[in-house]
Every structure is written in C-alpha cells, then in structure tokens.
Amino acid sequence: MSVPTLDKSVNIVKNRDQVVTTLASLIEQVSNDRIQKHSVFNIGVSGGSLVAFLKEGLPKIQTDFGKWRIFFCDERVVPEDSPDSTYGQYKQLISALNLKENQFVTIKQGVSAQEAAEDYVRKVAQQFPQDAIPKFDMLLLGMGPDGHTCSLFPGHKLLEERSKWVAAITDSPKPPPSRVTLTFPVINNALYCVFALCGKEKADMVKRILVDGEDLPATRVKPNGGTLVWIMDEEAGKYLK
Numbered sequence: 036m037s038v039p040t041l042d043k044s045v046n047i048v049k050n051r052d053q054v055v056t057t058l059a060s061l062i063e064q065v066s067n068d069r070i071q072k073h074s075v076f077n078i079g080v081s082g083g084s085l086v087a088f089l090k091e092g093l094p095k096i097q098t099d100f101g102k103w104r105i106f107f108c109d110e111r112v113v114p115e116d117s118p119d120s121t122y123g124q125y126k127q128l129i130s131a132l133n134l135k136e137n138q139f140v141t142i143k144q145g146v147s148a149q150e151a152a153e154d155y156v157r158k159v160a161q162q163f164p165q166d167a168i169p170k171f172d173m174l175l176l177g178m179g180p181d182g183h184t185c186s187l188f189p190g191h192k193l194l195e196e197r198s199k200w201v202a203a204i205t206d207s208p209k210p211p212p213s214r215v216t217l218t219f220p221v222i223n224n225a226l227y228c229v230f231a232l233c234g235k236e237k238a239d240m241v242k243r244i245l246v247d248g249e250d251l252p253a254t255r256v257k258p259n260g261g262t263l264v265w266i267m268d269e270e271a272g273k274y275l276k
C-alpha cells in the first residue's frame with residue numbers, strides 16, 4: 036500500500052481515498068509495534084465518518100487482528116441493533132477482519148447512560164490493571180463541525196471532568212442525546228491520538244483549532260508524552276496551506 040509518509044502532526048493528503056490509506060498505514064505501523072512489544076493493541080474508535088474510513092482501510096493492512104482489543108471513544112446509549120449504535124456499525128468488521136465479538140469492549144445494554152458509563156469504567160479498568168489512568172495505544176477521533184470530539188461538546192461541563200475516565204451525557208447536541216464518552220484525562224494519556232477527517236465543511240473549524248488555537252474540545256486533545264496526528268484531505272485543510 037503506497038501512502039504518503041507521516042512526517043508531521045498535521046498531514047494534508049490529496050483526497051478522501053488517501054485519508055483512508057494514510058490512516059490505515061499509521062494504524063498498521065502502530066499496531067504491529069505495540070503487538071510486538073506488548074502482545075496486545077488497545078485501540079479506541081469513534082463513530083461518524085471514521086466508521087467508513089476503517090471499514091475501507093483496515094481490511095488492506097497486515098497486522099494480527101486477533102491481538103486487538105477495540106474500545107469506544109464514545110458510544111450512543113441505544114440498542115446495538117439501532118442504526119445509531121456505533122458498535123452496530125462496526126460489527127461488519129468482525130467477519131471482514133476475522134475478529135471475535137469479545138474483542139470489542141461494548142457498553143452495557145438496557146441501562147441508563149449513567150449506569151452504562153459506570154459499567155464501562157469497570158470494563159476499561161479491567162484491561163489496564165497496571166495503569167493509574169488507562170493508557171490506550173491509539174484513540175481514533177473524529178471532529179464535528181462544531182469542534183467536538185468523542186461526545187465532548189463545546190461549552191459542556193464534561194470538558195472540565197478531571198477524575199472520571201468515562202462519563203455519561205444525556206444532552207448531546209448531536210443526536211442521539213444519550214451517550215457515554217471517554218474524558219480528557221484518558222484521551223490525553225493515550226500513546227497516539229489520531230484525528231481523521233474530510234470535507235470542506237470541516238475547513239473553518241480546522242483553521243479555528245489548528246491555526247487560531249481556539250479553545251474547542253478538539254483543541255484540548257494534547258496527549259501528554261504521546262503523539263497527536265491529524266490526517267485530512269485538501270478540502271478540510273484548505274486554510275492551513
């Protein structure tokens with residue numbers, strides 16, 4: 036797979052196809068490194084357009100998917116068979132990548148957002164017993180047109196959460212309203228935080244975050260001692276040139 040090399044934190048590639056291949060190549064590199072060192076690859080995925088990027092890109096990479104544990108950076112509190120369920124959208128990857136269902140760490144079904152968040156904290160803690168704060172190998176993030184990431188929205192009190200690793204939100208401005216989300220203490224403890232995005236509708240917000248440094252949720256993703264990578268197409272990055 037010939038893709039542009041990632042030599043900086045902000046990578047503007049030609050088009051959506053190259054976002055898919057560049058993202059997949061980075062995931063391939065990091066997953067193989069982590070599996071070689073720790074025999075497991077702990078990755079968090081988001082919903083939105085990232086789902087399609089991964090469905091297209093992951094089947095083309097060489098890695099031991101059997102060593103992957105897949106978490107959700109955020110998840111909607113809906114039944115798994117709802118079209119709004121992020122896990123429901125990723126389920127197709129189970130057969131495509133020969134995964135086992137239990138490699139996805141999913142949220143508890145049939146409970147409130149608060150209960151789902153409390154349960155997810157326990158599930159996450161189980162996978163990172165040695166860590167004072169869970170240290171994900173890689174978190175794959177989207178950025179909404181309002182600068183949100185995960186289910187952390189501009190002006191929301193959850194932006195200030197400093198102790199809970201996973202929080203519930205019931206007033207998400209992006210439907211559906213009830214979700215669980217990782218919080219910044221966990222997000223910024225990851226080894227890699229990777230934003231992947233496309234399209235001119237994101238260009239203004241990309242400029243406000245990466246040029247103007249406006250304090251928006253996506254601006255606050257600054258992995259401590261980790262690596263932040265942005266991968267976007269020319270349309271999304273048109274104000275960065």
Ligand SMILES: O=C(O)[C@H](O)[C@@H](O)[C@H](O)[C@H](O)COP(=O)(O)O
Nearest residue numbers: 081082083084177178179184185
């Ligand atoms: O489940 C979700 O809604 C996401 O996790 C959310 O944070 C998403 O990543 C952004 O809204 C960007 O979505 P798009 O890439 O579709 O614009």
